[in-house]
Amino acid sequence: MNSGTTITAGIDGSRASLDAADWAAREAGRRRLPLRLLHAGTRHRVLARVPDVDVPAGCTRSTLDRAAIQLSYAHPALKIVAGDTETPAVPALLAAAADSEILVVGSRGRTGHTAPAGFLAGSVALAVTAGATCPVVLVHAGERISTPGGTPPSAAPYRPVVLGLDLEHPADDLIGYAFDTAAVRSAPLIVVHAWTPPPLDDRAAAVPSPGGAHDPETGRRRALTGTLRPWRHKFPDTPVSERVVHGRPGDQLLTASTGAGLLIVGRRAAEGPGRAALAVIRQVTCPVVVVPHG
Structure with a gap:
């Protein structure tokens, strides 16, 4: 990048x-x-x-x-x-x-x-x-800040920044951009990882947990926490919320971005936007950032 x-x-x-x-x-x-x-x-x-x-x-x-x-x-x-x-x-x-x-x-x-x-x-x-x-x-069109009482836009509080994160490809360029963007706004950062639980008889699709837990959702929550830990240390003043949710990433990101000031998604540098990124680009109501990463 x-x-x-x-x-x-x-x-x-x-x-x-x-x-x-x-x-x-x-x-x-x-x-x-x-x-x-x-x-x-x-x-x-x-x-x-x-x-x-x-x-x-x-x-x-x-x-x-x-x-x-x-x-x-x-x-x-x-x-x-x-x-x-x-x-x-x-x-x-x-x-x-x-x-x-x-x-x-x-x-x-x-x-x-x-x-x-x-x-x-x-x-x-x-x-x-x-x-x-x-x-x-x-x-x-229409993405302009309006504030009550004549308050200048620069003095208005910032709405949350939402990051969609794929734990199979947690690129540093993407995560770093999201934390930096939230920091320059003094805004909270919401990190969303969406996944579809595998069938009960299909354990091969479960992501192994760093802590050794057998529950795939617990493993994903721990993996997300571990992935974000060094970035939390680097940006200690940025409030961070971690969300592991069930469902298609595009749908879940659209839900999470309701009321947000910015939605951030990634794409591999050698490829175009993926299915989830295209879904949010076409339907999201706030500005969306697409970040290329290796």
């Missing part, structure tokens, strides 16, 4: 991408990193430091210009660099991911008042999620 020097947000003019840029700006402020706004697939190339965006007299500001200026007003201490490229969106965003700590993209919002909660990931978002070398955050 990358250890980049910037946070990149893809801009295409849609409401989802503009809300994704707003999310990215807040994340860049938390992590004290610059924000890069990238508009791909355009004919005219512009590269400017904000707020000094150079727009000739009589010309209409582009979507990229407007987004950069609005974010510079909302986050005056944040360094923002805005640029566009003629390269198509997917290769441009994948190239940008190479030197980004996080890549943030919008995902198509569901249309119609009768549609169920959640959002649909477009082809660009899915392709970037499957190929990026850094964590990719998918943000749907």
Whole structure:
């Protein structure tokens, strides 16, 4: 996984991408990193430091210009660099991911008042999620913080961060990202491991317990505790809840993410998102992060 020097947000003019840029700006402020706004697939190339965006007299500001200026007003201490490229969106965003700590993209919002909660990931978002070398955050339209009484978003308490963890592949990149993300927010971390109990006459599918217990669920709980123990020591101020639940991972993660501020799932670096990751990408109501790992 990358250890980049910037946070990149893809801009295409849609409401989802503009809300994704707003999310990215807040994340860049938390992590004290610059924000890069990238508009791909355009004919005219512009590269400017904000707020000094150079727009000739009589010309209409582009979507990229407007987004950069609005974010510079909302986050005056944040360094923002805005640029566009003629390269198509997917290769441009994948190239940008190479030197980004996080890549943030919008995902198509569901249309119609009768549609169920959640959002649909477009082809660009899915392709970037499957190929990026850094964590990719998918943000749907409407994902902006509103606080009562005029409290600034930066002063609002953070909702929990949820991590979906496969104990057969407990990658350090994934776990480390989740703990770090919860820590920069001073938010609680909920770690969910979902599994389907084997038939009563099939003991071969049970995960052996580090403590020697014969009950497979007890073994999984102990395995989860053991896997997280060094990370708890590394992040002692982060409250952590461990959940071992029965059922399909996608369904259980959707349930666990209700009321969460962020859902984190992993994918193997040489592969696209798995079944559980695709399920939550398509239905989750909060931003979701897909973290590549070895």
